[in-house]
Amino acid sequence: MNAAIEAEGLKKSFSDHQALKGVDLSVPAGTVLGVLGPNGAGKTTTVRILATLARPDSGRAVVAGYDVLREPREVRRRIGLAGQYAAVDEQLTGRENLVLLGTLLRLGKQGARDRAVELLDRFELTEAADRLTRTYSGGMRRRLDLAACLVSSPPVVFLDEPTTGLDPSSRATLWRMIRDQVASGVTVLLTTQYLEEADVLADRIAVVDHGVVIAEGTPHELKRKVGTEWLEVTVAHSHDVGAALAVLAPMAATPPRETGDGRGVSVRLPDGMGAVATAATALEAARLEIAEFALRRPSLDDVFVHLTGRGNS
Amino acid sequence: MNGVLGDTTALIGRHLLHLRRMPTRILSVTLTPITMVLVLGYMLNKAISVQGGDYLDYMMAGVGAQVALACVGSIAIGTATSLRNGLVDRFRSLPTSRVAILVAHTVSDLGLAAIGISIASVVGVLLGWRPDTGALSIAAGFALLLLFTYVMLWFGVLLGLSIRSPEALGAFSGLVLVCGSFLSNAFVPLDDLPMWLRVLAEWNPISAVSSACRELWGGPASASTGSVVSEHPLATALVMLTVITAVTVPLSCRAYHTAEPR
Structure with a gap:
């Protein structure tokens, strides 16, 4: 290309x-x-x-x-x-700004005016077209x-x-x-x-x-550079966290860890939907009350921290 | 070339719109000269005496030159501020001639100065100023003042592009106005100055322009010292203005070309 x-x-x-x-x-x-x-x-x-x-x-x-x-x-x-x-230009209206640029770009007088009308409409500025841009x-x-x-x-x-x-x-x-x-x-x-x-x-x-x-x-x-998706499970009661960790450990790609406020568990699973289904079934079988069960993908924020070694504030 | 002219015209139109929206800008270039005409030409007219004529006839040329000096600061600040808000970047990213941007700015401000000089002259006439050298000669005097103003405007552009800080430029433009007006024969003949200062003031382009205008308008001249500038003020003034233009215009264009926003 x-x-x-x-x-x-x-x-x-x-x-x-x-x-x-x-x-x-x-x-x-x-x-x-x-x-x-x-x-x-x-x-x-x-x-x-x-x-x-x-x-x-x-x-x-x-x-x-x-x-x-x-x-x-x-x-x-x-x-x-x-x-x-x-x-x-703050001292000109929106329309005057565009007409001036159109003239400088050699669209001709009428051409510049027509183009201004068209652009004002496309950018939803028609109502404000004849107000000073200062406002x-x-x-x-x-x-x-x-x-x-x-x-x-x-x-x-x-x-x-x-x-x-x-x-x-x-x-x-x-x-x-x-x-x-x-x-x-x-x-x-x-x-x-x-x-x-x-x-x-x-x-x-x-x-x-x-x-x-x-x-x-x-x-x-x-x-993807940061890694594949992971599963985040939040249990309804904090005393269940230990149990959830134990249930998920056997099927995890890397050892699961506790996150956030003490009710969350984050775990990386092997690829495929099968692993997710297995995890859901195992949690169900252990009769744990689950508040949230979600597959998370890394955000660009994670990418940024990963690449630069610091957060983007 | 046709394109450059069209660009310049369009950009001058922009400055005229500005002026229409902010007519108070006219005050900035007219208030000082009108005050000078009133204070010097009316209040102090009898207190300051010049050889060979009335003081009012002497100082009108100086007032015109002062309008030009007042333009230096205002265009310098205008140029420096415009580099700050990003609008100049937009213009410079267009296939528009960059010289057109500066020409339009200076020509528009020249129009402003012309208004200032006209108003000051009308006030002068009301106080009894009567140049009597004929229409052509009088017009030539005004033409010289406008030429001087235009040269000073480019000097102001260069100043603005070099100093860049509007605060510093504000202080500096006061200096230009005072030193320019009083380190010259614009308002006071140089006869009583110490010799070294007198030479300096005599070769100040403002002195040459003021003397030339007085010559063209038939005002009382400074006593001749025998130097080239006092014998032939008009020719000297024209040479000086040419030299200044040859320096300031290319330098301004180059500075504008490479100016980074700060």
Whole structure:
């Protein structure tokens, strides 16, 4: 498959620290890559280099078929960028913001106006179209920002932490809108600190930390790195925990352990549904009152802790 | 080239919308010169005497130059702030000419300054300022002031891109305004200054521009010291402005090109 974004060995130092120590990325056309990492991992620097806003000290990158260093103008014709700040002009209305960008993108006067109407509608901003964006809520600004980066219908879009600081419902709305865009075949590189966001939106995830990609794969593959699923059993009465441990021990792949508030037991079973059925039957036979019986899979949070050796706060 | 012009026009439109939404910005460039005209031209008109004419005729050129100086701080702060909010990153990620962004900003602020100079001149006329050198010569004086303002605007852009902290720029722009106005012959003839300071002030571009305007408007001139700048203020001013532009414009464009958000 053709890569819409390809980066090799990107390095970038600022006066006081090395932000990128050799980043390699490849995003096939029409897919979404989630670049996941904590603050200061080098996500924004990577996006700025790919969007031709910064030059790497070494390494090369090709975006939409053009080299970012040799032909930045061609790259700029084919990308949309929504930065971290929701870069909208506060003194203009939502409509004026979009029309201005349309004009700068050479859509022509009428073309720019038509495109603005279309995008305002698609991002549910028609009612607020003629209000100054200064009066917009955080979610509305992000939506306008997203609309702004799509004015020229670019084939490649960079979204730098598109939902940071939003409340859950605005975030869900934005996620839905981003997914709609992806469905239309746009290639997206999205950075995020939220594991859940990467999980929901990305086809593949690159985990970055301290300026290097430390893991890459589909959300599923990454979760598999941490291990397979496990069974979590919660007994109704805490004095039954010992009994539950004893019942589950013979069939466990690794010894079961007590978890949480003293009523839970966590156990890794050999693969297959058979093991789950055996466990359920054995607990039933021991006449233990079970409050919860669930198969758990590792979350991206677990992946993150596993890879970086620390939690993502 | 056509594209660059279109981009510039569109971006100037944006600045005009800003101005319409925040008309108080006009005050920032007009209040000081109007105050100067009133205080110096009306209250102190008789207290300060210049050879060969009325003080009002002397200081009007200085007031014009001061509008230009006031623009330095305001565009410097504007440039520095715009780099902070990410909007500039959006513009720079477009295939739009980056020079167009700076040209639009400076041209819009030039319009603002023109309003400032006009209002100050009207106040001057109300107080009795009557340049009598003919329409062409008077217009040339105003044209020189606008040219000077435009050069100062690029200087302000460079300042904003170099210093970057709006707080520091706020303090610095006060310095530019005071030192520029008073380390020159804009408001007071240089005759009584100590020699070293006098040479410094005489070669201040603001002095050259003010002297040239006075020449064009028929105001009382500073006593000649025999130096090139006092003999040929207009030519010297034009050379100085050309040199400043040749330095500030390329440097500003380069700084803008590589500016990282902080």
